[in-house]
Amino acid sequence: MTDHDVKNLLRSLRDEPALGGSFGDRAQKDVWASVAQQAGLSASVKDAAGTSAYTLADYLDYAAHETRAFLRPMAAAAGAAGLVLSGWVTTVSAGNSLPGDVLYPMKLAGERVQIRLAGTPKDRVRLHAAFAERRMQEAVEITAKDVPYRTDRMRTAVASMKGELDSAHGELAALQVSAPELVAEAAAVLARKTEALNVLLEQAPVSDASEAVLQEVAVARETVKQAETQTVSTLVETHEQYEQAVTSEELQRNFRREYQRTAVRFTTARSRAAVLREAVAALPAEEAGSYLAAANQAVTELLPLDKLLADAMNVMAAGGYRRAFDLLAQAGNILNGVEGELAAQEIQYTAGRMVEPERPVEAPPEEPTDVPETTEAP
Amino acid sequence: MHRDERAYARLYQLYVDRIYRFLAAKLPTAADAHDAAATVFLRAWNYCTSTQVDHLSGLLHTVARGVIAEFYRQRRETVSLDEDSSWKDTLSDGSAGAQQVQRDVDVSLVRRALNALPPDQARALSLRYLSDLPISAVAADLKRSVNATNVLLYRAVRSLRKLMEP
Numbered sequence: 001m002t003d004h005d006v007k008n009l010l011r012s013l014r015d016e017p018a019l020g021g022s023f024g025d026r027a028q029k030d031v032w033a034s035v036a037q038q039a040g041l042s043a044s045v046k047d048a049a050g051t052s053a054y055t056l057a058d059y060l061d062y063a064a065h066e067t068r069a070f071l072r073p074m075a076a077a078a079g080a081a082g083l084v085l086s087g088w089v090t091t092v093s094a095g096n097s098l099p100g101d102v103l104y105p106m107k108l109a110g111e112r113v114q115i116r117l118a119g120t121p122k123d124r125v126r127l128h129a130a131f132a133e134r135r136m137q138e139a140v141e142i143t144a145k146d147v148p149y150r151t152d153r154m155r156t157a158v159a160s161m162k163g164e165l166d167s168a169h170g171e172l173a174a175l176q177v178s179a180p181e182l183v184a185e186a187a188a189v190l191a192r193k194t195e196a197l198n199v200l201l202e203q204a205p206v207s208d209a210s211e212a213v214l215q216e217v218a219v220a221r222e223t224v225k226q227a228e229t230q231t232v233s234t235l236v237e238t239h240e241q242y243e244q245a246v247t248s249e250e251l252q253r254n255f256r257r258e259y260q261r262t263a264v265r266f267t268t269a270r271s272r273a274a275v276l277r278e279a280v281a282a283l284p285a286e287e288a289g290s291y292l293a294a295a296n297q298a299v300t301e302l303l304p305l306d307k308l309l310a311d312a313m314n315v316m317a318a319g320g321y322r323r324a325f326d327l328l329a330q331a332g333n334i335l336n337g338v339e340g341e342l343a344a345q346e347i348q349y350t351a352g353r354m355v356e357p358e359r360p361v362e363a364p365p366e367e368p369t370d371v372p373e374t375t376e377a378p
Numbered sequence: 379m380h381r382d383e384r385a386y387a388r389l390y391q392l393y394v395d396r397i398y399r400f401l402a403a404k405l406p407t408a409a410d411a412h413d414a415a416a417t418v419f420l421r422a423w424n425y426c427t428s429t430q431v432d433h434l435s436g437l438l439h440t441v442a443r444g445v446i447a448e449f450y451r452q453r454r455e456t457v458s459l460d461e462d463s464s465w466k467d468t469l470s471d472g473s474a475g476a477q478q479v480q481r482d483v484d485v486s487l488v489r490r491a492l493n494a495l496p497p498d499q500a501r502a503l504s505l506r507y508l509s510d511l512p513i514s515a516v517a518a519d520l521k522r523s524v525n526a527t528n529v530l531l532y533r534a535v536r537s538l539r540k541l542m543e544p
Binding site for chain 1: 382383386387390391394395396398399400401402403408411412415416420421423424484485486487488502503507508509510532535536538539540542543
């Protein structure tokens with residue numbers, strides 16, 4: 001058998017059914033009918049194949065199909081980019097929102113997510129402190145703005161700030177048990193934030209604020225003060241238990257700050273009492289009596305403060321942190337009372353001296369200086 | 379490929395014969411080959427309407443090989459291609475003459491030899507000598523050059539001859 005014989009043999013068998021030779025038109029139609037039935041095509045292959053030319057609609061359909069291959073990924077990418085962009089825009093917009101705004105809950109939700117994702121109690125302390133600062137900024141912004149429901153918004157911001165500070169202290173307490181070596185660091189973060197809160201409070205534009213807003217500012221001030229006290233208390237407890245150098249340093253830093261603040265308040269109160277005494281000296285005796293009595297009372301109440309501050313400094317130097325802060329707190333309480341009384345006297349004195357401001361005397365019109373000099377006629 | 383029924387029907391007319399021959403050479407009965415051909419073209423339609431296809435013939439043969447494999451896997455019984463009992467039943471009855479008997483023997487031998495060849499060689503022989511396509515068409519179907527197809531056919535014929543020689 002040659003190669004030629006093999007080729008001839010194959011050619012001679014091409015119509016054999018066992019080699020696929022029986023596949024005529026009938027079989028072709030049957031197989032197509034089976035395909036068409038399941039694929040939803042025309043039952044007749046000849047009808048399906050057709051002879052007519054493609055219409056414009058066919059070409060447009062084809063073009064749409066071809067472009068879909070790259071339009072789909074592009075559309076998907078554009079959609080993803082749009083989502084990211086809109087999410088970013090929304091987040092940025094929510095970041096500037098205030099209590100009562102539509103986007104404000106989104107801002108809070110974002111913060112909750114951040115806290116949930118925070119890995120350690122120390123991170124959570126830092127986040128709660130940062131969010132407390134945000135609440136304070138919102139409160140200050142509300143104070144400055146003429147927005148509807150200002151008091152309610154302010155109250156919400158202050159309450160939220162208190163909530164954040166409480167949460168921060170809760171985390172700090174947890175840290176005290178789980179990782180006392182980290183308490184000082186976390187407390188330092190919290191202390192710096194509360195200091196920032198004080199600065200923000202001082203910046204609050206309260207000159208033309210309503211009574212209700214002023215009340216909320218006072219609540220905020222008290223909240224920050226409590227937070228400071230609580231932070232110091234935690235630090236003292238941790239130090240007494242573990243006597244770490246870091247807690248000692250942090251306590252000293254806190255003490256110096258509180259001592260300085262109290263000393264300034266003390267000096268200021270004494271000066272105010274002296275100014276009041278001088279101011280009422282010219283008044284008739286019966287009128288000046290009550291003012292002088294109040295000023296003298298203030299000076300008398302302030303007398304122990306010199307010793308209190310000196311004792312606090314000495315006790316602190318000896319390592320008695322708890323006692324030193326207690327002494328500062330005593331001085332602070334005395335100052336609160338004196339400052340309140342002095343403020344009441346100052347307001348009363350100022351109200352009694354208020355007169356209608358005199359109208360400024362109109363100055364005579366000046367001679368015009370830019371008039372050219374007249375020259376005499378020759 | 380787009381859902382262009384007209385284009386697919388024309389491709390069907392062009393390729394169904396060679397795919398059927400490919401299937402018939404490997405399946406036991408004509409009915410099995412018919413069913414398999416329908417399955418191949420249905421699956422190819424579904425694939426083409428969702429994915430770009432560059433070489434339809436290659437796709438159809440790939441799908442066909444999968445359908446054949448499924449067929450034997452599902453039957454769970456060994457059908458010997460060498461015996462070809464089913465095809466014999468359809469080809470020869472008891473009254474056939476000596477010439478017909480010899481023809482049946484040749485068919486069996488060719489089927490057995492084709493199935494023993496490498497797939498490319500069997501496909502080239504089937505297209506060139508059974509479907510009677512010109513070399514250029516065979517080359518296009520195999521996605522090879524004409525020269526490469528000629529070489530392939532030369533080797534395929536020699537291999538087939540060796541397999542069929544006693």
